[in-house]
Amino acid sequence: MKNPRIGCWLIVLLFVSLCGCDKDGVESGNKKVAFVAGAATDMWTIAKAGCDKADSELPNIDVEFRFTSNGTAAEQKSMIDDLMVKGIDGLVFTPLDPDNQSLMVNELAASIPVIITDSDAAGSDRLCYIGTNNVNAGKEAGKLVKEILPDGGEIVIFVGKTDAQNAKERIQGLQEELNGTSIKILDIRTDNLDYAVARSNVSETLIKSPEVDCLVGLWSYNGSMILEAVKDANLLGKINIVAFDEEEAVLDGVEKGYIYATVVQQPFEFGYQSIKLISSYLEGHAGSIPEDGVIEIPTAVIKQEQAGSFMSKMKEIRKL
Secondary structure (H helix, E strand, O other), X not given: OOOHHHHHHHHHHHHHHXXXXXXXXXXXXXXXXXXXXXXXXXXXXXXXXXXXXHHHHOOOEEEEEEEEOOOOHHHHHHHHHHHHHHOOOEEEEOOOOHHHHHHHHHHHHOOOOEEEEOOOOOOOOOOEEEEOOHHHHHHHHHXXXXXXXXXXXXXXXXXXXXXXXXXXXXXXXXXXXXXXXXXXXXXXXXXXXXXXXXXXXXXXXHHHOOOOOEEEEOOOOXXXXXXXXXXXXXXXXXXXXXXXXXOHHHHHHHHOOOOOEEEEOOHHHHHHHHHHHHHHHHOOOHHHOOOOOEEEOOOEEEEHHHHHHHHHHHHHHHHO
């Protein structure tokens, strides 16, 4: 004889699945929003904390945060395709290849609101860009280099990819700031988000160009990889370094005087403000989108004297 309890549970489970109830049996009408970042660097971990805070403050929104494993546009597209099949009501993501992902943005935007962060896909149908003005951020790095080398010198730049929009703009801003000076860019080394390559690029530079006066890392992990390679070469404190973002190793290097300064963004705000904005839009408040479709999150320069307090602030954010 069949167990009648099993039959009852099957009926309940079928009812739950058909009614769209949550695991507690309560009907869920929440909007689903996804945030698709790049690789799992410290920067995006901080952005996730911002998303989580916004998620906790918004009772009608469920946020799913995803990192890529290899930092490629192909993997990112696969993730987004999967999310679309599952069903999402809005998307925030950082294009890893904006020039070639604009068509994808337009296709997505025809179905759901799309917000871009970190590296803009300007000219696409995205709802809004929330993030850094990367040309100005590059200029901030250039100002630091000029402080270090007032009489001129030679620098090498390190970045994941030169075709990423944020990299293009940071390099542009850096070059504009150095125009008319006696500071020469010897090389721009790329690593395709491979940390081992990023580190070896620095080691090779120190061997091939021992005359280099300053090493500049434009992506969040470049600063820590520069630091490791310089330490291996027994050159800590003997070669100038300018970095980007707020990885713990970078901030520790600034505090100890091994890195002159780092230009920090506010990835927490990337996550927090983008989720808040897309939630507002989904609730019918289209007027919350600025007319120019851009919300700039300002950068800050952290030098040795600010490093300690800033590190404490970041530790609190990471606990959220």
